[in-house]
Amino acid sequence: MPEPTSPSASSRPTVATAPASTTAPAVARTKTSPYPIEHFVADPDETPVRATDSVVSDVAPRSLWGEAWRSLRKQPLFLISSILILGVIFVALFPGIFTHEPPNENCLLANSDGGPTAGHPLGFTVQGCDILSRVVHGTRSSLTVGLFATLGVVLIGGLIGALAGFFGGWVDAILARVGDIFFALPLILGAIVVVQLPVFQQNRNVWTLVVILVAFGWPQIARITRAAVIEVRNADFVTAARSLGVSPLGALVKHVIPNALAPVIVIATISLGTFIVAESTLSFLGIGLPPDVMSWGNDIFSAKPSLRSNPMAIFWPGLALSITVLSFIMLGDALRDALDPKARKR
Amino acid sequence: MAWYIVRRFLQLIPVFLGATLLVYFLVFSLPGDATAAICGERGCTPAVIAGLREQYNLDQPFWIQYLLYLKGVVTFDLGTNFSGRPIATIIAEVFPTTAKLAIMALVIEAVFGIAFGLIAGLRKGKLFDSSVLVLSLIVIAVPIFVLGFLMQFLIGVKLQWTNPTVSGDATFTELLLPAVVLGLVSFAYVLRLTRTSIIENVNADYVRTATAKGLSRKRVVVVHVLRNSLIPVVTFLGADLGALMGGAIVTEGIFNVNGVGNTLYRAVLNGDGPMVVSIVTFLILIFCLANLLVDLLYAWLDPRIRYA
Numbered sequence: 001m002p003e004p005t006s007p008s009a010s011s012r013p014t015v016a017t018a019p020a021s022t023t024a025p026a027v028a029r030t031k032t033s034p035y036p037i038e039h040f041v042a043d044p045d046e047t048p049v050r051a052t053d054s055v056v057s058d059v060a061p062r063s064l065w066g067e068a069w070r071s072l073r074k075q076p077l078f079l080i081s082s083i084l085i086l087g088v089i090f091v092a093l094f095p096g097i098f099t100h101e102p103p104n105e106n107c108l109l110a111n112s113d114g115g116p117t118a119g120h121p122l123g124f125t126v127q128g129c130d131i132l133s134r135v136v137h138g139t140r141s142s143l144t145v146g147l148f149a150t151l152g153v154v155l156i157g158g159l160i161g162a163l164a165g166f167f168g169g170w171v172d173a174i175l176a177r178v179g180d181i182f183f184a185l186p187l188i189l190g191a192i193v194v195v196q197l198p199v200f201q202q203n204r205n206v207w208t209l210v211v212i213l214v215a216f217g218w219p220q221i222a223r224i225t226r227a228a229v230i231e232v233r234n235a236d237f238v239t240a241a242r243s244l245g246v247s248p249l250g251a252l253v254k255h256v257i258p259n260a261l262a263p264v265i266v267i268a269t270i271s272l273g274t275f276i277v278a279e280s281t282l283s284f285l286g287i288g289l290p291p292d293v294m295s296w297g298n299d300i301f302s303a304k305p306s307l308r309s310n311p312m313a314i315f316w317p318g319l320a321l322s323i324t325v326l327s328f329i330m331l332g333d334a335l336r337d338a339l340d341p342k343a344r345k346r
Numbered sequence: 347m348a349w350y351i352v353r354r355f356l357q358l359i360p361v362f363l364g365a366t367l368l369v370y371f372l373v374f375s376l377p378g379d380a381t382a383a384i385c386g387e388r389g390c391t392p393a394v395i396a397g398l399r400e401q402y403n404l405d406q407p408f409w410i411q412y413l414l415y416l417k418g419v420v421t422f423d424l425g426t427n428f429s430g431r432p433i434a435t436i437i438a439e440v441f442p443t444t445a446k447l448a449i450m451a452l453v454i455e456a457v458f459g460i461a462f463g464l465i466a467g468l469r470k471g472k473l474f475d476s477s478v479l480v481l482s483l484i485v486i487a488v489p490i491f492v493l494g495f496l497m498q499f500l501i502g503v504k505l506q507w508t509n510p511t512v513s514g515d516a517t518f519t520e521l522l523l524p525a526v527v528l529g530l531v532s533f534a535y536v537l538r539l540t541r542t543s544i545i546e547n548v549n550a551d552y553v554r555t556a557t558a559k560g561l562s563r564k565r566v567v568v569v570h571v572l573r574n575s576l577i578p579v580v581t582f583l584g585a586d587l588g589a590l591m592g593g594a595i596v597t598e599g600i601f602n603v604n605g606v607g608n609t610l611y612r613a614v615l616n617g618d619g620p621m622v623v624s625i626v627t628f629l630i631l632i633f634c635l636a637n638l639l640v641d642l643l644y645a646w647l648d649p650r651i652r653y654a
Contacts, residue, residue: 177360177361177364178364180361180364181360181361181364181365181368182365182368183361184361184362184364184365184630184633184634185365185368185369185626185630186589186593186633188593188595188596189595189626189629190369192595192610192611192614193369193372193373193614193622193626194372195614196614196615196617196622197372197373198617273487277489280489280491281489281490281491281596284491284596285595285596285599285611286615287614287615300491300492300495304495307495307498307499307503308499308503311495311499314492314495315496318488318489318492318495318496321489321492322484322487322488322489322492323487325487325488325489326483326484326487326488329483329486329487330483333483
């Protein structure tokens, strides 16, 4: 019986690790080395092979979003915040279900700053209106401003940031400088300056406020998008797409943006809360939404003078505002953990 | 180092010019009469309006207006507001109060934020950590004016520990409550930043080395972990100083502090364009300088950043 052509010439019991290693590489090595190569590998009996994850090749691997969804489902923070947000949206859509009292009628000055009575569980405002009804009906304008301001900021800031990050060069330089200029002017400060102008005072409504918030809020999203796009821009799959003949714009839209979206979504969720706060801050200062629009900020503004006699008139809209903002911030936190593990340190 | 400072300083100039140009354009060049606020409901005669427009350079083309304004900023001659008082005098009058308020808020948020963040970071996952985290989320979510009113009502009106509003003297004890309110939101951010930074550094190799050398736990934590964890925190605090100045609008309004924010708010309500532009310019300048300070501080704290 001829000796096997194993590299082990000695009498020690040695075992080749895997069939692959004994073939081509081993042969190649024996050719370059003048000495016989010995492998000292423990028997499988001594160190048993551990169980490994099975590879299922007939199912597509989970995407970033699928992976994120799996981890999100298990997070209490995500569950609580999404239930709260769905609740707030429901209240904004169907305020009539939660209160039968119309918000601006049945206001009797006799009830001014009155405490809770039957049918009016939260008491009355200084104008004698039902607080519960005003809080419930105020949900819609706050949410509308927050939602559309965020949408506008993501569209404008996202577009500018993506262009700056993807094309770089002078486009980036100009857009970055413009962003810096807006950055030196904080959101609330800029909004206060603009809101008082005659142009806006004459058409005060939800939409002009959204325009102002977008005008001063876009640089933050632009910065985040730019950073995310730069990170993805040089990835192999983008180079592959480009070399297959995809145009730069096509690569940006089809390959870069979808993969740079995660941090943008996280910041957008959090800034939705910030915009709701900004709206109510401006309304609270008396220069946001006009007085005939019901909003939490307006209610807090009008309850200000009677703080000492009727603090609850400030407390309830303040509570509604805080819970709404809290739920968006919590959702953003949960999304960040799920989508953007690297950013967790912030 | 000197070259680095000069370079950073030069980079500020276009930002400052751009931001002031933006504000000046918004206030004086959007449709609507910028002098309307002086005349009130009944309006002025055309001759008076023409005189006012000449006084505030509004009869000039926009670029000349802006350059004249810049000349005023550089020579500290900011002109007069719509009631005829010199703007520079007003700012000099109210700025010390706001500066005091902002610095007090900064100290409060730094001391408590770092202390709580350090303890929470060292006890990651324990009861203290999770409760502090939840608390910080709530503080971030509750708008500052709600928080301000609540504190004013509870501490000022109900418990009567301090005056609910601040008098003209703005003494230290009077400013304490507004400073706490002003610093609360940033306190939550400082806390979270310190906590994550500590958690990141506590398992670093140099910490293990320090422990292996036989240093006491206290020395390892204070000298090695904390010092290295503070770099991002200090940067945040520096940038926050500028934000606090602007953020004082709401807080000063609630507590009736006679500061920059309150003056700006009154000017906004009165439609006093020159006053608004001057104060915002002043705030932008402070914001830019604070950012410059942060850059220098960052470079000084973190040797990995080259002054190249």
